Amino acid sequence: MRKAVVTGSTKGLGFxxxxxxxxxxxxxxxxxxxxxxxxxAVARLRPEAAEGAAVHGCAVDMTDPEQVExxxxxxxxxxxxxxxxxxxxGVANTTRPIVETAPGDVRAMVTTNMLGTVYGSQVAxxxxxxxxxxxxxxxxxxxxxxxxxxxxxxxxxxxxGLDSFxxxxxxxxxxxxxxxxxxxxxxLITEGWLREAAAAPEQVAKQRKLxxxxxxxxxxxxxxxxGRMLAGTGNGDVIAWLTxxxxxxxxxxxxxxxxxxxxxx
Numbered sequence: 167m168r169k170a171v172v173t174g175s176t177k178g179l180g181f182x183x184x185x186x187x188x189x190x191x192x193x194x195x196x197x198x199x200x201x202x203x204x205x206x207a208v209a210r211l212r213p214e215a216a217e218g219a220a221v222h223g224c225a226v227d228m229t230d231p232e233q234v235e236x237x238x239x240x241x242x243x244x245x246x247x248x249x250x251x252x253x254x255x256g257v258a259n260t261t262r263p264i265v266e267t268a269p270g271d272v273r274a275m276v277t278t279n280m281l282g283t284v285y286g287s288q289v290a291x292x293x294x295x296x297x298x299x300x301x302x303x304x305x306x307x308x309x310x311x312x313x314x315x316x317x318x319x320x321x322x323x324x325x326x327g328l329d330s331f332x333x334x335x336x337x338x339x340x341x342x343x344x345x346x347x348x349x350x351x352x353x354l355i356t357e358g359w360l361r362e363a364a365a366a367p368e369q370v371a372k373q374r375k376l377x378x379x380x381x382x383x384x385x386x387x388x389x390x391x392x393g394r395m396l397a398g399t400g401n402g403d404v405i406a407w408l409t410x411x412x413x414x415x416x417x418x419x420x421x422x423x424x425x426x427x428x429x430x431x
Contacts, residue, residue: 167218168192168396169245171237173286176207176256178356179305182388183252188215190392194222195241195248197255201225214286220244234289242293243431247292249300250395251290252349253283256307259359264319272320273282279324280331287335291344303405304332304397306350334401345401349391352408353377360429378423379416380408396402 170187174180176198184194188211194288196211198204204223211221222244241248257278259271283304294300307325329348359409387407394405 168250170250170252171195171197171241171248171290172252172254173226173237173282175199176203178358179251179351179354179384179388180254181207181211182384183254184221184390185211185214186388186392187250188221189284190396191216191219192250192396193245195224195235195237195244195304196221197226199227208212209210215329228286229277229321230283231289232281234285237286237292238289247297248290248293251286251294251300251302252305253286253290253303254305255282255286256305258307258321258362260309267320270319275320275324279321280327283328284331287331288348291335291339291346294344295339295342301395301399302335302344302346303349304328304346304396306348308334335401345399347395347399347402348404349395350404350406350408351387351391352406353381354387355381355425355429356384363429374426378425381408381411381425382407383425383428 170184170192171186172180172187172194175184175194175196180196184196184207187194196204196207202393204225208221208223215221222240224237224240228234228235238248246276255278257271259267259275261272287302287304290300290302294302301357306328332346332348336418341347390407391405398404421425
């Protein structure tokens with residue numbers, strides 16, 4: 167049984183990853199910014215846990231290194247150690263050009279996406295080095311491959327930076343028993359994505375055909391990602407959902423998909 171921490175796991179991809187780990191019999195500490203959100207997530211996840219698996223929660227602001235240390239300590243106390251740490255917490259605002267993105271939104275994306283992942287990685291790697299091993303995965307996102315997408319300038323910059331950071335960290339821990347990897351989940355429909363879609367209906371309408379081909383429901387992708395994480399990937403590996411081959415198959419076979427219809431879009 168693995169003992170896992172998933173940051174930013176009260177909703178969206180993080181919640182789906184935590185749920186899949188629990189269903190497979192692994193224990194998880196979930197985290198979010200507020201106690202209320204964490205308690206609600208734990209209550210929803212508890213019935214999903216296989217026999218022997220446990221779910222715990224911790225309210226934490228990932229941009230505060232002291233709180234990130236608290237998350238590690240909470241997980242160690244609850245689980246007896248941590249051998250899988252998934253840095254998923256993030257903020258996205260992908261509907262406005264760079265010059266129209268509010269300072270508060272810029273700050274939220276840079277601090278949560280970059281600093282939160284850096285702090286989480288530091289704490290997890292230090293703890294795992296002390297205990298003799300473990301795995302850290304950083305969740306990437308749109309723009310991490312260097313492609314420029316409209317409305318995603320600031321967000322993409324943070325994810326591109328995380329790609330470089332994660333590769334550097336993997337080199338630093340090589341041969342230590344700690345493994346660091348990246349997860350590229352593709353284009354997922356989450357609560358956050360739906361919130362942004364509601365704020366930019368014209369943009370969604372314009373791209374509807376493409377979105378129906380490329381987007382996936384988060385609950386369909388999480389089992390694949392968790393399976394790959396648990397399979398024992400090597401240090402520095404990248405787990406990607408939307409590979410070139412899968413993307414090509416989507417364009418060949420997915421023109422009649424109506425992924426957005428479930429959400430009234």
